Amino acid sequence: MTLSRAPAHARAPLTLLYDGDCPICQRQVAWIRRRPYRERIRCVDIRAEGFSAAAWGRDWEELLGRMFARDGEGNWFAGMDAVRAMLALLGYRRLVWLSHLPGFRSLLDRLYLAVARHRFALGRWLPPLR
Numbered sequence: 001m002t003l004s005r006a007p008a009h010a011r012a013p014l015t016l017l018y019d020g021d022c023p024i025c026q027r028q029v030a031w032i033r034r035r036p037y038r039e040r041i042r043c044v045d046i047r048a049e050g051f052s053a054a055a056w057g058r059d060w061e062e063l064l065g066r067m068f069a070r071d072g073e074g075n076w077f078a079g080m081d082a083v084r085a086m087l088a089l090l091g092y093r094r095l096v097w098l099s100h101l102p103g104f105r106s107l108l109d110r111l112y113l114a115v116a117r118h119r120f121a122l123g124r125w126l127p128p129l130r
Contacts, residue, residue, distance in 0.1 A: 007084035008096045011072040012040035014089050016082065017056065018067055020045030023123025024115065025067070032086070040089040066116045080112035 016032075018025040029043045045051065046063050053060040058068065069082035077085040080099075088096045099108050115122060 006075075007077050007081045008088045008093060008100070010069075010075065010077065010085035010088055012089050013042050014040060014069050014071050014085055015042045015044055016067065016069045016086055017044050017046050017058075017063055019064060019119075020047040022119045023126055024119045027126065032090070035090045037090050041086055066113065079116070080109045083112065 016029075018029060020026065032038055032041050032043060035041075046053065046060075053063050056063075056068075056070075062068075066079040067082045069077045069085050071077070071085060071089075084096045084099055087093075099105060
C-alpha cells in the first residue's frame with residue numbers, strides 16, 4: 001500500500017487510526033467530535049480490543065509510530081499528512097494549504113515526528129480531559 005501525497009484532496013469518509021492510549025491523540029479525537037463536519041471522519045482506536053493491524057494491511061509497530069488515515073477512495077496518509085487530510089475534510093483547507101508552503105511543510109513534518117515520538121512524555125503536561 002502506497003501513501004498518497006495529496007492530503008488536501010482526501011475523500012470522505014476518512015478513517016483515522018489512532019493510539020487510544022496517547023493523551024495527545026485522545027484530545028485530537030475529542031476535538032474532531034466537536035467539529036461541524038465530524039461525520040466525515042471515522043476514528044478507530046488501534047488499542048481497542050479486537051483491533052487487527054493486519055486487517056488494515058499494516059504492521060502493528062508501524063501504526064504505533066505515527067497516525068495513519070485511509071480516505072474513501074482507499075488512499076493512505078501517514079503522520080502529518082494524515083493530520084492534513086483530516087483538517088481538509090473538516091473544512092480547514094486554508095490551514096492545509098499554509099502547511100504546504102515551502103520550508104513550512106518540512107518543519108511541520110519534522111515537528112509531527114518529534115511530538116509522535118515523545119507523545120506520552122508531552123501528554124503528562126496536559127490537563128486531564130473532561
